[in-house]
Amino acid sequence: MTVHIPVLAAEAIGFLDPQPGATVVDCTFGAGGHSRLLADRIGADGTLIAIDRDPDAERHFDEFAAEAACHTRFVRASFAEGLRLLVDEGVRADGVLMDLGISSMQVDTRERGFAYAYDAPLDMRMDPTQELDAREIVNTWDQRRIAQMLRQLGEERHAGRIAAGIVRAREQHPIETTTELVDVITAAVPAPARFAGGHPAKRSFQAIRIAVNGELDQIDEALPLAWELLRVDGRFAGISFHSLEDRRVKRFLVDRAQGCICPPELPVCVCDREPAAALMSRKSIQPSAGEIADNPRARSARLRGARKLREGM
Known part of the structure; x- marks a missing residue:
């Protein structure tokens, strides 16, 4: 058990x-x-x-x-x-x-894609049968909508920079995994902020998870x-x-x-x-x-x- x-x-x-x-x-x-x-x-x-x-x-x-x-x-x-x-x-x-x-x-089941600490497919669905997942949000929502989500649901100070970074990255190829998303977020956050207040992707992952699951x-x-x-x-x-x-x-x-x-x-x-x-x-x-x-x-x-x-x- x-x-x-x-x-x-x-x-x-x-x-x-x-x-x-x-x-x-x-x-x-x-x-x-x-x-x-x-x-x-x-x-x-x-x-x-x-x-x-x-x-x-x-x-x-x-x-x-x-x-x-x-x-x-x-x-x-x-x-x-x-x-x-x-x-x-x-x-x-x-x-x-x-x-x-x-x-x-859910966090400890790596393949569910909830955690920024593990490499896994972008998912974050509490109900795996629902259609909307983290991959769809990250790769299809427009920049303004992503920024608004990060700001409102993650209280992320650097929401605009992160949203712009996501859009630039996905223009090269779709963002498929948690590690790819973490790398994009980390690169978008100003260097001094990367080492203050916990992991730089913490608030963004929270926001995306909340959005996925309503x-x-x-x-x-x-x-x-x-x-x-x-x-x-x-x-x-x-x-x-x-x-x-x-x-x-x-x-x-x-x-x-x-x-x-x-x-x-x-x-x-x-x-x-x-x-x-x-x-x-x-x-x-x-x-x-x-x-x-x-x-x-x-x-x-x-x-x-x-x-x-x-x-x-």
Whole structure:
């Protein structure tokens, strides 16, 4: 069985506080690290529903389900599609976990083309059956569109230079591999920036991966569905790995935790708005130094959570 180290595991389980017999949804099953901990807590009368669009995750789920003490179900879909299916079925959950971004399983499978550290075909699809892949983006999108993508989804300062470099390189021959793309990006970035702030291709690879998989649109669609799925007093926990994800989760939860929105000059409240959520913490929870030492990939993780106070919103 694959060894998987779930990020912020104790903290996420603490936020969700799953009780025996609960129904819990793991929106991004991956290799099942968080699900195993949840299954142990909900026990034989509980139900764990796992969602993932990656066929490798389904194989990990089969191993997990054979050992899990609880009832199990797997939904092969993106987390937004999977949550929509569950809502349409009338499923209600006591807890929903959303571990966003790319999984270690995907990074470490070199032929999937997610990592700039390995030479592999340009791919980056979480669902290998979808048509759009990284190769198509890099070789067919125009320079302006590539630059915009790198700037918005990767927060890349040198987006214009990198986009121009990609277009020049592909005029000679198509960019087919991760190593070829890394070389183009590195050459385009000014020399002083190559040695500051991590690998020069890090932000570009993030941007392309997000674009390939429509990750931010997925989050925007999935958060309201996850909230609708929860019973009153149910709990949501979301783990994000970069600011674009974290801002969306924060904004969604803070909006539901807000009460009166009347202008301060009004003497009394006229909006009658009541909070729909109680935040589990005022700030995001970050990994401890010990966890980062054991699992360096946890460094950028941020956990936020809330308890549902009422229906609506």
